[in-house]
Amino acid sequence: xxIYGGQVNRLIExxxxxxxxxxxxxxxxxxxxxxxxxxxAEALSNAIINAKRNIKYCKTCYTITDREECPICSSxxxxxxxxxxxxxPRELAAYERTGKxxxxxxxxxxxxxxSAGIGPQDIKLKELMIRLRDDxxxxxxxxxSSVEGEATAMYISKMVKPAGIRVSRIASGVPVxxxxxxxDEVTLLRAxxxxxxx
Amino acid sequence: xxIYGGQVNRLIExxxxxxxxxxxxxxxxxxxxxxxxxxxAEALSNAIINAKRNIKYCKTCYTITDREECPICSSxxxxxxxxxxxxxPRELAAYERTGKxxxxxxxxxxxxxxSAGIGPQDIKLKELMIRLRDDxxxxxxxxxSSVEGEATAMYISKMVKPAGIRVSRIASGVPVxxxxxxxDEVTLLRAxxxxxxx
Numbered sequence: 001x002x003i004y005g006g007q008v009n010r011l012i013e014x015x016x017x018x019x020x021x022x023x024x025x026x027x028x029x030x031x032x033x034x035x036x037x038x039x040x041a042e043a044l045s046n047a048i049i050n051a052k053r054n055i056k057y058c059k060t061c062y063t064i065t066d067r068e069e070c071p072i073c074s075s076x077x078x079x080x081x082x083x084x085x086x087x088x089p090r091e092l093a094a095y096e097r098t099g100k101x102x103x104x105x106x107x108x109x110x111x112x113x114x115s116a117g118i119g120p121q122d123i124k125l126k127e128l129m130i131r132l133r134d135d136x137x138x139x140x141x142x143x144x145s146s147v148e149g150e151a152t153a154m155y156i157s158k159m160v161k162p163a164g165i166r167v168s169r170i171a172s173g174v175p176v177x178x179x180x181x182x183x184d185e186v187t188l189l190r191a192x193x194x195x196x197x198x
Numbered sequence: 199x200x201i202y203g204g205q206v207n208r209l210i211e212x213x214x215x216x217x218x219x220x221x222x223x224x225x226x227x228x229x230x231x232x233x234x235x236x237x238x239a240e241a242l243s244n245a246i247i248n249a250k251r252n253i254k255y256c257k258t259c260y261t262i263t264d265r266e267e268c269p270i271c272s273s274x275x276x277x278x279x280x281x282x283x284x285x286x287p288r289e290l291a292a293y294e295r296t297g298k299x300x301x302x303x304x305x306x307x308x309x310x311x312x313s314a315g316i317g318p319q320d321i322k323l324k325e326l327m328i329r330l331r332d333d334x335x336x337x338x339x340x341x342x343s344s345v346e347g348e349a350t351a352m353y354i355s356k357m358v359k360p361a362g363i364r365v366s367r368i369a370s371g372v373p374v375x376x377x378x379x380x381x382d383e384v385t386l387l388r389a390x391x392x393x394x395x396x
Contacts, residue, residue, distance in 0.1 A: 003294050004287075007264040011249035014242045019230050025218065031287060032217050033246055034253050034262055041250040044212045045243045048231055051209040052239040055232050064232055066205040089202075089229060096201050 008034070060131070062107045062124045063089045072096075072104055079103045081137040085128065085156060087111055087144060095142065103140070106131065111143055111152040120155065129159070138166040145172050145190075206232070258329070260305045260322045261287045270294075270302055277301045279335040283326065283354060285309055285342060293340065301338070304329065309341055309350040318353065327357070336364040343370050343388075 002009065008030060016026035033041055057063070058070035065071070072078060082103030086092050092105045110123040132139075139160055143149035157167045173191035174183055200207065206228060214224035231239055255261070256268035263269070270276060280301030284290050290303045306321040330337070337358055341347035355365045371389035372381055 005264040011245040014245040045246040047209040047212040048243040066203040
């Protein structure tokens with residue numbers, strides 16, 4: 001039986017299309033939205049439309065922003081000779097949270113994944129090569145350590161090295177605070193291979 | 199450092215005000231919304247505004263709906279002499295999912311909670327008493343089994359019984375499939391007290 005009537009159902013339905021939001025969470029969110037003050041609900045609704053309408057890719061690093069060039073690329077305090085290559089803006093945000101990285105970024109918007117039909121031309125690789133014509137000292141590849149992430153890192157490395165630019169890869173290993181017993185074998189082997197002298 | 203610029207931040211901020219949505223989830227949802235097709239983002243935005251503008255309480259049971267009277271109260275197939283009293287529309291939805299309850303509901307929109315300043319006059323109790331003037335055979339009290347839920351159940355029971363209407367309370371006990379070892383003592387005692395002959 002239809003419990004609420006169309007408008008409530010439509011809101012629940014739209015919310016449950018979002019990633020990680022199941023039916024019950026969508027219902028809880030919908031009830032919350034309905035009981036919000038009018039101006040807060042309008043602020044949420046407008047934020048969705050405004051973000052959607054005004055967001056573009058940064059012309060330099062291809063992260064999402066509402067300007068021509070994102071605040072990081074247009075900052076004079078960052079080292080523009082050091083570029084970290086990430087898969088999505090989420091990883092960029094994760095490294096920004098550390099507050100310690102002083103270089104800039106390049107967002108690929110994906111990884112090479114032949115089985116899903118995603119080739120080198122489908123991610124922002126051409127755009128990365130164009131940036132390398134400028135004065136770049138090091139490229140840090142911070143794709144995820146999945147099979148596709150590793151393959152993409154290898155691909156970029158082979159493509160860039162002939163240009164004489166230093167290419168590095170973020171370290172794989174045991175997470176800080178991680179319990180060795182609970183960590184998978186591949187990571188344990190990586191940590192062993194990547195051991196550093198004390 | 200501001201990573202994205204104002205519009206993205208505003209969307210993340212608005213999303214993270216929703217219950218159960220933390221900063222990282224809000225960011226993930228915002229990136230998803232930004233990458234959605236325009237019409238889907240507009241559908242979500244409109245669903246929020248439309249639900250907010252058009253939702254009212256059912257004039258009979260006080261659940262949320264976009265009509266004068268909710269589909270359950272206006273249905274000829276439900277038993278209108280059997281009223282289940284619930285705290286919020288969420289509990290109504292939970293019982294509707296069972297598909298087995300044939301009566302109607304009454305939504306209190308809260309429970310009596312003196313420590314939070316919520317008295318009997320702050321929930322839909324007066325409205326319940328008015329409904330009881332009609333031909334009602336049984337009132338099933340399905341408030342949560344929290345202290346406030348139990349107290350509210352007792353309050354309603356004392357208020358209604360003089361009118362000669364049968365008042366019942368949903369059973370407390372061990373959840374189906376529950377592991378006795380993992381269940382709290384109060385529930386175990388309730389299950390013991392409420393034991394039924396086989």
